[in-house]
Amino acid sequence: MDEAQLKQRDVMIEAISSRLGVSAERGRRFAELTSLRVGGSIDWVISPRTEAQAAAVVYELERAGIGWRALGSGSNVLADDGEHHYVVLALKDLKGEVGFEGELVHVSAGYSLPRLCIDVARQGLSGIEGLGGIPGTVGGALWMNAGAYGHEIGTVTETVRVAREGKVVEIPGSTVQWNYRHTSFKDGELLLGATLRLTPDDAAAIMARMEDAKSRRLATQPHGGRSAGCFFKNPPASAIGTGKMIDEMGMKGVRRGSALVSPVHANFIVTEGENARAEDALALAEEIRERVKREQGIDLEYEVELWRANEPTKESTQSALENSPDEVKEE
Numbered sequence: 001m002d003e004a005q006l007k008q009r010d011v012m013i014e015a016i017s018s019r020l021g022v023s024a025e026r027g028r029r030f031a032e033l034t035s036l037r038v039g040g041s042i043d044w045v046i047s048p049r050t051e052a053q054a055a056a057v058v059y060e061l062e063r064a065g066i067g068w069r070a071l072g073s074g075s076n077v078l079a080d081d082g083e084h085h086y087v088v089l090a091l092k093d094l095k096g097e098v099g100f101e102g103e104l105v106h107v108s109a110g111y112s113l114p115r116l117c118i119d120v121a122r123q124g125l126s127g128i129e130g131l132g133g134i135p136g137t138v139g140g141a142l143w144m145n146a147g148a149y150g151h152e153i154g155t156v157t158e159t160v161r162v163a164r165e166g167k168v169v170e171i172p173g174s175t176v177q178w179n180y181r182h183t184s185f186k187d188g189e190l191l192l193g194a195t196l197r198l199t200p201d202d203a204a205a206i207m208a209r210m211e212d213a214k215s216r217r218l219a220t221q222p223h224g225g226r227s228a229g230c231f232f233k234n235p236p237a238s239a240i241g242t243g244k245m246i247d248e249m250g251m252k253g254v255r256r257g258s259a260l261v262s263p264v265h266a267n268f269i270v271t272e273g274e275n276a277r278a279e280d281a282l283a284l285a286e287e288i289r290e291r292v293k294r295e296q297g298i299d300l301e302y303e304v305e306l307w308r309a310n311e312p313t314k315e316s317t318q319s320a321l322e323n324s325p326d327e328v329k330e331e
């Protein structure tokens, strides 16, 4: 996109955000918005506060042909060091209040997952206490089907609220495929919130199970550091987990520039320093993949999402700007 096209896009973004009353910021970097603390500049960060607002924002962006990506806490994203010319729809302000209705729990996408785990445990509701130590938002957890210690969010999801044609639409959780750290949600689908169906149990017992899961996590994973959790998925056909495999290759502690394989858990890549680079984390990750392929014959799959600055998002800003907004086809 040339200067003039970028300017035209900026005018459209300003108009959309002021019409819908949402905050739109410039000058942010992925290094500030992701747990790995790396990644380049973002043209625009738009932060809706309600589900209806978020649905309206993406509808308007898509009508104008402006590319966007949803970001929760950024705890599962490695964005590269380039200039990201799309809108980041930041969902952390979309938290609202948690609603309790018997065994049902209504929650918005930007709500903190660890916070929710505590809230429901206090209400004597079981089913997600294993997820208590996973950083991130409910929306990110739904997107990835986050799981740990025998619990996965998908198994307790009664309905998901998604953005369709500018409206909030509720779909049954049973229509979603909830796989291992992957779901059938398609790129460009914005998750606004969910209703979970949990199981009544003794609050103290649920809390105790959650504390147990958290202490097991603390004993085996780096904490306080800058990571994105497990970098690679466990290969389905392998008898040992990816962490153990990398450890057995002697790679714990291996450093490439500002990134290193965690000495605590070999499937965690951590970054260090003020000016840490995504490039270093990526180079290290690729080195691990190559060695695992060479020595074990296994193709490791990324669990972390790689966001490339030059990869188009669902809607290409370029193609839309070649049309006038009125000519952009509605979905």
Ligand SMILES: Cc1cc2nc3c(=O)[nH]c(=O)nc-3n(C[C@H](O)[C@H](O)[C@H](O)COP(=O)(O)OP(=O)(O)OC[C@H]3O[C@@H](n4cnc5c(N)ncnc54)[C@H](O)[C@@H]3O)c2cc1C
Residues within 6 Å of the ligand: 035, 069, 070, 071, 072, 073, 074, 075, 076, 077, 091, 109, 133, 134, 135, 136, 137, 138, 139, 140, 141, 142, 143, 144, 145, 146, 147, 148, 181, 189, 190, 191, 192, 222, 227, 228, 229, 230, 305
């Ligand atoms: C120390 C550490 C430990 C971890 N342990 C675990 C673990 O045990 N199990 C596990 O499953 N994960 C784990 N993770 C990974 C991560 O915390 C989870 O995947 C979490 O659910 C991501 O939530 P988020 O809000 O940070 O998502 P983000 O990283 O912001 O986004 C992840 C993906 O979800 C999409 N997304 C986010 N919100 C929405 C939305 N509302 N609508 C549409 N798409 C959306 C993003 O576009 C992106 O594709 C760990 C991470 C860290 C740093």
